[in-house]
Amino acid sequence: MNRLTAASYVAELTDGxxxxxxxxxxxxxxLLSTLHLLAAGETEMAMRAFEARLIGLAGFKPELNACSGCGEPLTETKIRFSANLGGLLCQACASAENKITVFNRGTLEVLKTLYRWKLTKLHQLKVPEILRQELSALLRAYIEYNLEKRLKTTEFLDRLYKSSPGRGTNI
Structure with missing residues (x-):
């Protein structure tokens, strides 16, 4: 993804x-720190960190340490997330929820790291492709739920990458 597209995306998110x-x-x-990282060529993980931190600063930081339904600690390797409840769910609570996102525990650990690490250290974070895809999908779904709309830049990128076989969106 090019830097201009990434900058447009973070600007639209901020506006939302x-x-x-x-x-x-x-x-x-x-926003300013993220734009500096984008200008330096750090795109994907800088955007994921921006998304996560923006959600937090806007007052929507999800519960990442226990089940949002019952408060119990999570022990499963597959993690369930409810945008509606604003956090993680255990298997029992997830069965009562209509729309959940399921992802790997490693994706949860990456998300927690994005909240802890300084933005300037993100280049040191090595994340496997499957976890990057899960993180992107999770954050996108949560953002769209809270904004109550789909962003124009993500629609554009979906169309752009659909026309380029073998490429997935990194937003």
């Missing part, structure tokens, strides 16, 4: 989570 004329220094600092 921040009201017009509403000052938010934390989100502005995150």
């Amino acid at each position: 989570f921040v009201g017009e004329g509403e000052p938010n220094q934390g989100i502005f600092a995150l």
Whole structure:
């Protein structure tokens, strides 16, 4: 993905989570830091970190340490996530939920790392392709749920990459 497309995406995300004329220094600092990383060529993990942190700064950080339904710790290797409940679910609670996303425990650990690490250290994070895809899908679904719409840049990228066989979106 090129840097201009990535920059457009983070700008649209920012616009979606921040009201017009509403000052938010934390989100502005995150946007500026991310744009610097994008300009330096760090795209995919910089965008994932931006998405995760923006969600948190906007007040929608998901529960990542216990089941959002019952509060019990999670021990399964397959993790279930409910955008509606704003976090992880154990197998029992997930059975009562209509729309859940299932992903690997490794994806959860990467997401937790994105919240902990400084943005400038992201280039050190080596994430397998399957976990990057799961993380992207998870964050996209959660963002679209909270914004109550699909972003124009993601629609554009989906069309763009559909016309290029063998390439998946990294947004």
